[in-house]
Amino acid sequence: MSNQHTSSLRVPLVGEERTLGQLTGEICAPMERKPTGKWWVAFALAVATLAVGVGMVSYEVATGIGVWGLNKTIGWAFDITNFVFWVGIGHAGTLISAILFLFRQKWRTSINRAAEAMTLFAVMCAAIFPVIHMGRPWNAFWVLPYPNDRGSLWVNFRSPLLWDVFAISTYFTISAVFWYFGLIPDLATVRDRAKGLKKAIFKALSFGWNGSSRTWHRYETVYLLLAGLATPLVLSVHTIVSFDFATSVIPGWHTTIFPPYFVAGAVFSGFAMVLTLMIITRTVLGFEHLITIRHLENMTKVIIVTGGIVSLAYGTEFFIAWYSGNPYEKFTFMNRAFGPYAWAYWTMVTCNVVSPHLFWFKKVRTSPAAIFVLSLVINVGMWFERFVIIVTSLHRDFLPSSWSMYTPTVVEVGTFVGTFGLFFTLFLLFTRVLPIISIGEVKSVAAFARGTHAPAHASHPAHGPETPHEHPAEAPEPLPTPALAAVAVRKDMPV
Amino acid sequence: MSPSQSVLLSYFDSEEHVLDATRAVREAGYAVHDVYTPYAIHGMDEAMGLKSSRLTWVCFGAGLLGTTSALALQYYTSVVSWPLNVGGKPFNSFPAFIPVAFELTVLFAGLITVAAFLLRTKTFPGSKREALPRVTDDRFVLALRADESDAKLRQMLERHGALEVEQMEVAS
Numbered sequence: 001m002s003n004q005h006t007s008s009l010r011v012p013l014v015g016e017e018r019t020l021g022q023l024t025g026e027i028c029a030p031m032e033r034k035p036t037g038k039w040w041v042a043f044a045l046a047v048a049t050l051a052v053g054v055g056m057v058s059y060e061v062a063t064g065i066g067v068w069g070l071n072k073t074i075g076w077a078f079d080i081t082n083f084v085f086w087v088g089i090g091h092a093g094t095l096i097s098a099i100l101f102l103f104r105q106k107w108r109t110s111i112n113r114a115a116e117a118m119t120l121f122a123v124m125c126a127a128i129f130p131v132i133h134m135g136r137p138w139n140a141f142w143v144l145p146y147p148n149d150r151g152s153l154w155v156n157f158r159s160p161l162l163w164d165v166f167a168i169s170t171y172f173t174i175s176a177v178f179w180y181f182g183l184i185p186d187l188a189t190v191r192d193r194a195k196g197l198k199k200a201i202f203k204a205l206s207f208g209w210n211g212s213s214r215t216w217h218r219y220e221t222v223y224l225l226l227a228g229l230a231t232p233l234v235l236s237v238h239t240i241v242s243f244d245f246a247t248s249v250i251p252g253w254h255t256t257i258f259p260p261y262f263v264a265g266a267v268f269s270g271f272a273m274v275l276t277l278m279i280i281t282r283t284v285l286g287f288e289h290l291i292t293i294r295h296l297e298n299m300t301k302v303i304i305v306t307g308g309i310v311s312l313a314y315g316t317e318f319f320i321a322w323y324s325g326n327p328y329e330k331f332t333f334m335n336r337a338f339g340p341y342a343w344a345y346w347t348m349v350t351c352n353v354v355s356p357h358l359f360w361f362k363k364v365r366t367s368p369a370a371i372f373v374l375s376l377v378i379n380v381g382m383w384f385e386r387f388v389i390i391v392t393s394l395h396r397d398f399l400p401s402s403w404s405m406y407t408p409t410v411v412e413v414g415t416f417v418g419t420f421g422l423f424f425t426l427f428l429l430f431t432r433v434l435p436i437i438s439i440g441e442v443k444s445v446a447a448f449a450r451g452t453h454a455p456a457h458a459s460h461p462a463h464g465p466e467t468p469h470e471h472p473a474e475a476p477e478p479l480p481t482p483a484l485a486a487v488a489v490r491k492d493m494p495v
Numbered sequence: 496m497s498p499s500q501s502v503l504l505s506y507f508d509s510e511e512h513v514l515d516a517t518r519a520v521r522e523a524g525y526a527v528h529d530v531y532t533p534y535a536i537h538g539m540d541e542a543m544g545l546k547s548s549r550l551t552w553v554c555f556g557a558g559l560l561g562t563t564s565a566l567a568l569q570y571y572t573s574v575v576s577w578p579l580n581v582g583g584k585p586f587n588s589f590p591a592f593i594p595v596a597f598e599l600t601v602l603f604a605g606l607i608t609v610a611a612f613l614l615r616t617k618t619f620p621g622s623k624r625e626a627l628p629r630v631t632d633d634r635f636v637l638a639l640r641a642d643e644s645d646a647k648l649r650q651m652l653e654r655h656g657a658l659e660v661e662q663m664e665v666a667s
Contacts (some may be wrong), residue, residue, distance in 0.1 A: 019633065020533060024633065026634045116636035129620070152576075152577045155572075156581075157573055158581060162595070166595045166599065170598040170599070170602045171607075173602060174605045177609055192632065204620050204621060206597055207622055208617055208627070210619060210626040210627070210630070211627075211631055212529045213530040213536070214533040214543075214616075215618070216532065217545050217548060219535065222550055222554075222609060225608055226605055230605075232597075232601070240594050317589060396600070409521075439534075440535070443533055444535065488516045
């Protein structure tokens with residue numbers, strides 16, 4: 001059975017060899033020690049940024065959405081750009097945890113937990129925008145279909161905006177369940193190490209998990225089912241978001257290429273964001289042997305592919321605008337590239353079409369610093385993509401007398417910056433209170449690094465970069481018998 | 496079902512050992528109570544002789560329920576309760592109902608399957624159940640429904656790498 005892990009052709013998934021106990025200890029360490037100075041600095045910055053956002057949203061809600069730079073021509077701009085941007089960021093999390101799981105890509109194990117958390121936080125950030133865009137967020141529940149006292153008035157199920165409501169709320173719920181479900185065994189691990197109040201909290205959170213194989217067996221089944229459900233969900237969410245545009249009649253929006261193009265773009269930007277976060281996390285927490293260069297490299301390869309799809313989509317859009325013979329369509333695209341927002345268009349092209357190609361070089365692909373910079377560049381580019389699609393399509397519509405320009409106000413920029421504060425605040429808290437690497441799953445692939453139990457390590461030439469082992473695999477320590485004896489007399493232990 | 500039953504716990508330090516031991520004791524005709532492991536071991540279901548879970552059927556049924564509910568809700572609101580003429584489109588504009596139907600299918604299937612899992616495995620917030628020492632960390636425990644007196648069994652377990660074998664009374 002276990003020989004499948006140890007082909008000499010396979011590169012180990014986690015670096016240096018570790019015993020199972022060492023893995024548990026290392027992954028739990030950030031939760032058990034006091035936060036470092038660096039963490040406090042980052043947290044203070046994130047909370048300060050979040051405060052800016054809270055201030056801006058409060059001001060906007062108190063005053064009305066007139067404080068935004070929108071006008072009669074451009075009725076959607078910064079808020080919807082940010083909404084689509086953040087929803088897109090979230091997609092990589094589910095992609096890593098669900099699609100890579102279905103494809104049996106075991107390299108996902110070190111990054112899936114953090115990526116799923118990222119999804120949740122990104123969707124929270126995204127949800128803020130449509131809600132405040134309503135102008136009266138306290139009436140947000142009107143988007144739900146419920147029997148009400150306003151006659152038999154229902155929501156309009158034929159509107160893509162309502163589809164969004166269902167898509168985003170389902171996406172958030174299923175992502176949260178998927179994430180928590182994956183956490184249960186790890187919460188039990190933390191519970192068994194903790195003491196006092198922390199133990200009580202984790203005891204409640206871990207649902208009485210006891211590592212039974214009968215439970216594991218069902219757990220694996222349900223995990224697979226959830227992955228199978230989440231996979232089409234990822235594709236559907238951004239497809240439905242793209243319907244907001246594609247079902248309209250605005251040139252530049254009304255295109256059938258939008259659904260796949262939006263999904264590819266979402267994965268593209270999401271992977272860039274995962275890379276940004278993972279590079280910071282592995283450095284700050286010292287998880288270089290768990291989130292290895294190989295993980296980073298694999299993600300950059302996904303970026304090359306999705307970047308390629310996005311570039312192809314840009315080209316196809318332009319070609320069809322000309323080939324369709326529709327003068328409005330053609331004008332919109334010429335205006336995008338050479339009109340007043342050409343700077344935004346060319347920023348997008350530089351960041352999204354040109355920069356991913358640097359990843360063809362192995363030197364770039366394996367340098368965390370280079371990947372970090374490029375991942376930021378790609379995120380900027382993807383934000384501009386949404387801005388270009390939304391603003392340039394609207395600002396010169398069918399009627400030249402209503403042509404207009406759009407500039408975001410301080411309130412809009414502040415709100416957007418504030419969502420980054422929210423995102424990083426939540427992520428930093430997450431690194432403190434929960435295991436950010438899936439302990440159970442990493443252990444199951446640790447055999448890749450360990451080889452067999454025999455000292456076969458030296459005989460495996462393909463063991464990747466040979467590193468000096470700080471923690472050589474030890475001989476199994478004897479089990480503390482008194483502990484077992486104490487349990488053995490307990491009759492209430494429903495084993 | 497007796498109020499308490501006797502199980503023989505044997506501790507192992509690796510996936511391979513516990514798998515081998517489980518296979519061996521089952522072949523020798525002993526009843527495996529359960530195996531406790533820090534992570535899911537592939538092949539353990541086979542070694543223990545577990546049947547595939549029926550939760551997949553729960554998931555299928557829940558998904559079907561989701562689709563039906565979504566279509567029924569949309570049909571009722573848009574055709575029966577408040578038919579609204581938008582640009583002369585049919586009230587029952589089925590293609591427009593697909594996105595919401597899909598989302599609710601996934602939502603129902605996901606939530607109900609997880610709920611069914613929690614019910615079936617008796618895991619819930621506030622459960623008093625505890626894990627054996629180090630099982631959630633780095634030890635693997637094979638629990639057999641067997642008597643202490645069986646020296647042959649102990650020998651067999653030790654031959655397969657059991658670090659420690661202990662008899663234990665558990666509530667059943």
